Amino acid sequence: MKVLLLLLAFVSAYNALPAFDELSQEGEGKTWVVLCASANTWMNYGIQSDVYHSYQLVRSHGIPDDNIIVMHYDDIATDKQNPTPGVVINEPNGTNVYEGVPKHYTGKDVTPQNFLGVLKGDDKLAKLGKKVVNSGPNDRIFVYLMDHGAEGVVMFMDTFLHAEDLNNALKEMHTNKRYSQLVFYLEACESGSMFDKLLPTDINVYAVTATKPKELGWFYYCDTKLSTCLGTYFAAMWFDDWRANDPNVEKFQQEYEFFDKHQNFTMYNQSYSQHAQQYGDLSLSKLTLAQFLGGKKSPEMTRTSNINRENIQFVSKREVAVYMLQKKIEETQDITTKLGYVKELEALLNGRLYMDNVLYEYVNSIQHLMPNIATNAILHTKQELNNRHCYRRLADSFIEHCFTLNENPYVLSKLHIFVNICEQMRDSSDADIAVNRLIQYCHQNIDRNIATNIQ
Template identity: 50%
Template sequence: MKLVLCLALSVVLAVNASPVFEQEAQGQTWVLLCSGGIGWSNYAISANVYHAYQTVKKQGIPEKNIVVMHYDDLALNKANPTQGKIVNALDGEDVYAGVPKDYVGADVTPKNFLAILRGDPTLKAQGKKVIESGPNDKVFVYFMDHGSVGSVLFPKGYLYADELNTQLKQMNTDKKFAQLVFYLEACDSGSMFEKHLPTDINVYAITSSKYNELSWMCTHDTVRKTYLGGFFGVTWLNDSEANDPQIEILDKQYAYIVEHNNFTMDKETHTQHSQHYGDLSIAHQHVSEFLGPKKVPAAFNQVHHDNVEYVNIRDVPIKLAEKNIASTDDLYEKQIYVDELARLLKGREYVDTHLYEYVNSIQQFTAMETEQLLNSKLELSEDMSCYKKFVDTFHNRCFNLNENTYAFGKIGVFNNICNQMVYEGAVDIAVEYLAQYCDNHVALFQSNIE
């Protein structure tokens, strides 16, 4: 009798234990969300990331497995008419509530971003959250900020495509994940992976645009006097909230993004061509593997594409100034906005003038005419060493790219120069001349050229 009872108990324990063993074998899901945005005009950047946090949490990703990076300068910003609250759509619910302050302010850097992603033990020893993924785990990353050729901006510093992809390769070698999915929203975002992300390291990436294409913000709010969302982000979030993540696969979500990336504004059709890279077989997995298994009711943050206004990310400050001028009859207030618009346009002209003069001065080292160098968008080379010399010099000696986002949007010029150099030895000469030119002609204290 005792033997029968023991056998029965063993069977019961084995049955009850099997889900645990199965769960351990399947691994966990980890999420890293990063907003590189800073300032009220970049409201949409953080609002998208906050919305993403609410979505993955509601869909069942444990709080301990989510890491959020954000500058955190919006909720209590003096420009915010709803203090302590952030929305991602007109009449939307608060997406800021409960968002953790894992990394805020000066801690939102490329160095920390990469360290968090690889589970850096030094950060963990300091009591900071990191992605502690292992060989059976799935990792999801969503990043949004300004982008340019082969780089994305942070509040301080910028991240190059080769740096990001080198780490992803190393993480695969170190068995830091079973699969990793990366959603990247920025201008020229395709350039962060095209020619750089291998197809055999268990990483799948979706970008908001091609390597040479602008990304867009949407939904102007006359109350908050800013744009509320990034077009790519609200599109994939809308899709996630409208479908069962255990039924929908990533490839279907990608198809939805592609289908809804066309829009008409001012009687003109605009498109940001979302791209995907890496191991495309991962796209056949269910959304639940990376964003959580629970089906949650669609939030009030749904953006209806037939009633939304769009603006490319780089022109948001200009568009906001124009809208503010048109929105007031108070002459004093209107003059403030007129002066702001004039400052923005003058700053852009300042950057353009000095870029033209510099490029024209070294044109003899290249196989392209000055206008072509300034206005083309050539593909990023796999070897970024030449390009990085120019960009770092431009940042350190000409325009601080974190404070001058318009100048950041122009750095693709240096990729064109590198691609068209007539001989290798000319690179160092041209870089040195850039430093000398800026020392002599550009006032480094120039800032906020947006």
Template identity: 45%
Template sequence: MQSSHADVYHAYQVIKAHGIPDENIIVMHYDDLANNERNPTPGVIVNRKGGPDVYKGVPKDYTGIEVTPQNFLAILRGDEELAKAGKKVVKSGPNDRIFVYLDDHGSEGYVVFPHGNLKAHDLTDTLVAMHKENKYKELVFYLAACYAGSMFDKILPNNINAYAMSATLPDELGWFSDCSVDEPVQFAVAWLNDSEHHDLTKESIKTQYDYIAHAFTDQHAQQYGDLSIAAEHLSNYMGEKQVPSVGQYSQPANSVPIPDAPIYLAQLLLRNRELMDKQIEEYVNTLPGIEANVVLNSKLQINNKECYHKLVDTFHDKCYNLGQNSYAIQKMKVLGNICHSSDADVNTFNQLLINYCNTIVKPNTNII
């Protein structure tokens, strides 16, 4: 998502400006936006009209194929193999505070990376292990993604000194209810705006949460984990250096405007999405013992998480790369509905999905 790139770059600039040195900052980004042929300002990225270049000076600690959930978790753990390879990892101890900001696509129980998916339980297991190994005093995690709350809801313990703020409810899409739109993320707009215009040595995390929660009406930020941490000042995690205000951060119409976009691209996009809708429907109709109409048009409880995870992984590997086809993410609810029953025939459903995608979906197809 192009806007998530710009938001991450903006977050780096805010954290750096407030006094956190580069040696204490690790940045993961795919790095395909600044010099993209669709960028009207080559080599420069702005995420608001008339705003500064947020790309300038951003470290390239992990880029391209290195941007994986495995590396993300390894960085948090302070993985020795990565460190030996000369890569930056979190080197922390029992007296350190850690701030994590993750901005990408999301589905229920997942954050979608360009290469692979971060599962909620894998993230939680990593945070629990870090706490057990005294890797931090306190940890604050901001997550901007559709269904962001599902990464923490009823999963993140409240006794491991970790606090999480999610952009959305567990079952809620992000801004505009369409996570495929390259628009600025409301959550990022809110917390970055607030951090740029207030004294972080005086403002608490809870105050920022309240601001974010009331800034927009079409998505709903949430808090999870150890909520007592929210009473702390933001400066404990984002730096305490005073920064002059840079003007009101208004929500722009486009993250990177593209003038005179040819209409046929929009028509192609619509046709591709209609094709995916048809393919999903055809697959569902091949499943034995499934009420296709219910599965395609409802939102059911996922009672068989093993089934859901297996189908999502197969869809990602065999059908459409979720990191490159954001529209497909919205279709994961259908796979969740298939796994509504605790005794769902996961092996049969999975094999039928493999067979269908091998037969119908062209390799490396992108719907967007």
């Protein structure tokens, strides 16, 4: 009888304990995925469609919706130029990657402040009913951010996410034990500048960027009939590697080597390139994709790589508008329609020339602050960014007082001028003069009828 009672007590105590799987999962923590496309408009179709595709892949590989946060403007599925309303594809003849995509943050809620707040688990956002990464010291986090970019910035429609803010947020998360390991994929022109010499190697963050610090990125699957590009080159490489390999076996280092292997491509018998970069704690690259993106096998894993298909059109991310108009002019037979496209292209190029002239006159007006360098060198060279405080003030003032960023994305190709100016400033008072002069010059000289839609 005593033996029976002891046996019953043992069974009762055993059943009260959590299962072994539960203990393992608790010790290993959760996996969180944050996906953000901070661009809008039909011209940037490929940016949002890449994020939609990445959502479908992480879901199919077993990451639960509760652990995924998606930020996207959400305008291309219903855009009047969309021939199939409600459908978004990421490659020619592709499936609808928009179906089922959550709308955690859309429209004007897609901001740098909210993006960083999501990562840090911001209490104010959570109290407003917004979804944030509610992570702890045992959790892993994967982040995919994409948009247009320039030296030390990623574009968020009318504003910038600055490199120092992003890296400070990651360091804060590490200090507050918000993760055990974090992997960050960042896709934008000059995206390497967001981590280069900024991301520490000792905070358990591994970052991969689509380009070098001073290199442009490329759109992929560009379609003149749709007047946009369906995706981007970096994402196409990423998805092809992801789908072709078992995520339980494929390591991030192997994926990076895949990027490196496909850094060169040919179009119209000319060679081009885009070089992915690694930053932070490179030891994390030895981890498998499954540890951050899910290990469940999906039907897409049977697909083979299609990166080297010869009929694919690449376009520099900053030249889509020009490229599309040039192709329409070439392909259109109707003279009246062709002339309409010619006028559109002339207006676009004249707008660029107008911004160029504004910057030329401005630089001339502060030349006395930079006696050791010519105006032409300020306008056309690219120096290394060190004076970040000065640069931030000039860049932010330019999009606030001179050319609205979302309406005039050509701004991104001119930010190197402010880097060059700041690297010549002898002290903070010179920087103050340069910033105040920029604001004054723009208020006095810019024609608002011209300073719009400069792409």
